[in-house]
Amino acid sequence: MSDMAILDFSKAFDTVPHDRLLHKLNSYGISGSILAWLQTFLTQRTMQVVVEGTTSAPTTVDSGVPQGTVLGPLLFLCHINDLPDAVKSQVRLFADDCLLYREIVDFSDHIALQEDLKSLESWAERWGMRFNATKCYVMTLARKTPSSYLYSLDSTILKSVPTNPYLGIQFSNDLKWSTHINYITKKDNSTLGFLRRNLRHCPSNCRHNAYLALIRPLLEYGATIWDPYLKQDVERLERIQRNASRFISGDYRTTTPGFVTGLLHKLQLPTLQERREHLRLTSFYKVAEGPAGAGNPA
Numbered sequence: 001m002s003d004m005a006i007l008d009f010s011k012a013f014d015t016v017p018h019d020r021l022l023h024k025l026n027s028y029g030i031s032g033s034i035l036a037w038l039q040t041f042l043t044q045r046t047m048q049v050v051v052e053g054t055t056s057a058p059t060t061v062d063s064g065v066p067q068g069t070v071l072g073p074l075l076f077l078c079h080i081n082d083l084p085d086a087v088k089s090q091v092r093l094f095a096d097d098c099l100l101y102r103e104i105v106d107f108s109d110h111i112a113l114q115e116d117l118k119s120l121e122s123w124a125e126r127w128g129m130r131f132n133a134t135k136c137y138v139m140t141l142a143r144k145t146p147s148s149y150l151y152s153l154d155s156t157i158l159k160s161v162p163t164n165p166y167l168g169i170q171f172s173n174d175l176k177w178s179t180h181i182n183y184i185t186k187k188d189n190s191t192l193g194f195l196r197r198n199l200r201h202c203p204s205n206c207r208h209n210a211y212l213a214l215i216r217p218l219l220e221y222g223a224t225i226w227d228p229y230l231k232q233d234v235e236r237l238e239r240i241q242r243n244a245s246r247f248i249s250g251d252y253r254t255t256t257p258g259f260v261t262g263l264l265h266k267l268q269l270p271t272l273q274e275r276r277e278h279l280r281l282t283s284f285y286k287v288a289e290g291p292a293g294a295g296n297p298a
Contacts, residue, residue: 001103001104001140001141001142001144002101002102002103002104002140002141002142003101003102003104003109003110003113003138003139003140003141003149003151004099004100004101004138004139004140004141005099005100005101005113005117005136005137005138005151005153005158006098006099006136006137006138006139006161006164006166007098007099007100007120007131007136007153008096008098008131008132008135008136009096009098009129009130009131009132010130010131010132011130012076012096012129013064013065013067013072013073013076013096014063014064014067015063015064015128015129015130016063016064016065016075016076016079016128016129017063017127017128018039018042018043018062018063020079020127020128021042021065021075021078021079022035022038022039022042024078024079024081024082025038025075025078028078038071038075041066041071042065042066042075043061045060045061045066046058046059046060046061047059047061063128065079073095076095076096077093077095079127079129080093080096080098080127080129083098083120083123086116086119086120086122086123087100087116087119087120088112088115088116089101089102089112089113089116090102094167097166097167099166100113100116100117100120101141102116104140107149110149110151113151114151114152117151117152117153120153121153121154131153131154133153133154133155133156133158134156136153136156136158137158137159137160137161137164138151138158138159138160138161139160139161139162139163139164139171139173140160140173141173141174141175142173142174143174161173163179167222168221168222169221169222169225169226170183177226177228177233178228178230178233180226181226181228181233181236181237184218184219184221184237185236185237185239185240187218188215188218188219188240189240189243191214191215191218192211192215192240192243192244192247195207195210195211195214195215195247196247200250204248204249204250207247207248207250208248208267211244211247211248215240215244216241216244216272219237219240219241219272220272220275220276220279223275223276223279223280224276224279224280224283227276227280234273237272237273238271238272238273241264241269241271241272242260242264245260245263245264245267245269246260246263248267249263249267251263
């Protein structure tokens, strides 16, 4: 069993203090004219608000990294890069998404994870960051009944949840993927309905491209992780593509046995299960051969 805290920074990119970020950049070895340029990039900025054509007086931007810039996310990562050093549990960071987790063997592990949450409070206060405790959650990964231990952050009891999205994938406390498959099939059915209504008079190749651009990517995002093993889940995913093939061809009435299978072949749309297998093998190859071998498949 493992307990996982899903943490949310409050206005992450807007709260980074410029002086503390520059201090960290200097500690990373960035100095001289480059550091001076970054200081100018961060500090010499103003903002205004326009309401019904009336513009407010400019005000200085005292914190935050400029969003929509190439350097903004990189500077934010530099600012939170030392967060894992503040705790003893495992940490996973991706942009402003943070997971803190620990295997729970006995009660002392609960205490250790809670102490790490307190350490993160201190880290956030020291470096001018804030956690939005009302949007932070705890998930217990276990086959048995989840633990009843209550964790807190910033004097707020963290809510325990059975499922939660992380990097676009719906994770469940039993590490089964039916919840994620429910989510993506529902979303893709809605998107397919939207395309039917708005592209019904478009050429077939346009509808084909719309399917490849707007529907299939969601059906395959992260599929090397959640590739289903239940027949019902496999069939639900395939049903989306089979319905999409009728949308592409514009033929919703033909019921001849094997018609849709032939249609998929004609449209050069292999089954999603086959594509997931290829994605899985490609990932394994990259892991085994490394970046150098990834570009030169055997």
